[in-house]
Amino acid sequence: MQLNSMDGSPEPFGATCGLMKMSDGINIRWARWAPTDNGVKGTVTLVQGRAEFIEKYYEVISDLRARGFYVFAFDLRGQGGSQRLLGNVHKGHVSSFQRYVDDLHEILDRAVLSDLPGPHYLLAHSTGAAIVMTAHQRLRTQIERAVLSSPLVELNMHATALKAARTLAGGLVAVGLGGSFVPFGTPWSALPFDNNPLTSDAVRFARTQHWLEMFPELSIGSPTVGWFWTVSRALKRLQKPEFGLAYSVPSLVITAGSDAVVSSRASEAVCRSAPMMGHININGAHHEILMERDAYRAQFWAAFDAFIPGCA
Template sequence: MTLPDPAPFHADVADGPPGGAAHWLRTADGLRLRVTHWRPDDARGTVLLFPGRTEYAEKYGPVAETLGRDGWAVMAIDWRGQGLSDRILDDPLGGHVLQFTDYQIDVAAMLGAARRLGLPRPWHLLAHSMGGAIGLRALDGGLPVDSATFSAPMWGIRLAAGIRPFAWSLSWAARHLRLDHHYAPGTSGAPYPDADRFAANMLTHDPDRFAWMTAQVERHPELALGGPSLRWLNEALRDGRRLAMLPSPRLPCLTFLGGQDMIVDPDPIRQRMAHWPGGRLIEHPRSRHEPMMECPPIRDAVFDAIRAHLESTGAH
């Protein structure tokens, strides 16, 4: 079995364990994607990492470092339209997707690469934000993992009650008028995070981790992404409704939610986790949207819980 072609990997900004490698994949619909993996010696299994919107593999170098110390390999993907994977629009900073189910094509390509690279079993899912929406649908489709961990899963977008009808109608109209490639209201092509916006940022309270994320896209601007398109917004709203209809699989599941998260809707998370067989929800009142990138006390608690969750499901 031939291995995927090598792809660029910016180890200088990843702060991950040694030996990180990236590969190009070709999806069933013809797009070129990048996956990155870190594999410690004698790895006991593999964590399949589904990033959020705007993200890329290098952002998860510290996660791979932490999990690698416990013997877990990590594979992360750059979804279509972001990171070093093929961008959908002529404007490379516009976050866009034709339909959210297209991300399942990316998942299939990622799984194929994991098999070709011989990444050790068992496999476990770790998904953040938009990756949580992709991950829940993938689980419903039979994703071959032994457990799931979600960080602020985007099972719904947080919008004020008065804004939600406007978002639905505007994104629907733009879609049918073929204007859906334009940025959603209040967003632009400005990359996020930005060094001048820490005080108002919605990701983390940790200034050092925020500065580190900002430095990544400043040093390698090809990783950056701006705001979502109206099409992405419409698809995200539609996908939230569809996900609510899916059953929760009988799979050990751990989910984190920040009490100060202003990006995802907490209600679908609480409702689903209250009825997930074998599921557990941990809420950190002082966390913003990214518990794994928060200040050390929160971050350490999150990884202690992830470590215990992975241990409880065991390794083959």
Template structure:
């Protein structure tokens, strides 16, 4: 489909000359969708790309954000594959194609963020042993939060990490974190903690008005998400539960603990925008400074929350920043 063709990134042009456009509304023929079974029997949906023929660059595990699904990132995943990476993406337990944990099909619920860290710990161990080095973790938003937690908990040992608009602080009332957590704890105790914590739409399952303005300036890439939700209705997710909110604040407090990030010696690139109205840009900037080997790729008004799904000129800058970072800190194994 012409409307879903992507720009050709600089890195692809350099490595392989002219390349065919990427259809953001189809699963590439060489990618394999499947499931991984956690220790408790819960199945998590995954997708895998083999390394591109003739290029042995290493392996990337990509983890999406809250309410996300890997189909939204087909473009980036395919580009990394074309650059020689063996690529895997995984849907978090309780969202997208990995089932639900709440009382309905739309509310995003989890009992504790530690459950996601545990899933990542065990998946990482199996995935790393079956994938060529160097091993890289790339994660967006809530996925970035969970990866940061996994780093400070010594649950994963990648050669490099990229955090895209990581949820290290949530946009909201300018109150102390302890106060926000206390309020969320009270709200979770009033009625079912699985009930939605915010309004989704007057019509169940309908996207809120102006949602695009929070995510991307690119109308076509935003339309891709809606297209996938229509084609695969099981991917749709609405608000988080009050338990999710309370546990999110609790987990952020663990990240904020003195010395937590400071003892992580793995190279970390934080990609963030000051125009983000979903997560706190200030928290991302501070994290890039707290990680001993942290770096920051910073954007402004030109980028909303989903930097990897922005308009071509902005997205290309972000993708090239990732290429440059990985070439320096996680070069090919010769």
């Protein structure tokens, strides 16, 4: 299993990559890099968002390596270069949110904590941040700190529409239609730049779209009803008042002030009740802060460097 390169976004040199078979038989694509800086500050494991892939994070990986970190990245099951879970490979599907959590634990146990130097940190985006939050009880003995970018605590939808969508999804799953696209879902993830909810940076947006055009096998489209249903149930647990009090991993939550994908307010509410969480909001940034304009990315990295020991 190899990584891909394209003009303007080559594979960062020195990669080791492969497939790892999970305990349930699903193959997960992974890659790792050594730091380019002389001093080693530890290891950062990237936990990506829905519909993302390792290649999309080449710039972030280079940023981390330059800071002195080993970097470990992997594609979530059902997307990127990892094994797809349905016959239609363009459906964004998972049968249980716990599968994501189990994969993270297994990857850390088998390939990160055992092979790469500590201290260990996590950098997680959106769905990846929800995975980390759900996994916190075990992670507290394995990692030092986590940085959570635009965490998926709740979708940015009107409460009435969200409730109706979840009621419908529960009914469809109950009658065996969990593998269907969500209503109005499509098999393609290509978007026009105008009014896109992900980033205000035209160059970085175009780069991601070019990846999908050049390597369509990395792409997935809309989520399935089953994905929406199981993720909704996981988010309900994150929103309980007692969750924040019990959360046990020292974490920095960085929200996007103009996020139209997830609810920054929901993330802020968790942070207010969580002694182990700090919070910073980047005004004006869209959902994918790390794919944003340089001014927004600079704010993100300044917060990261202040929070992660040895970076300031």
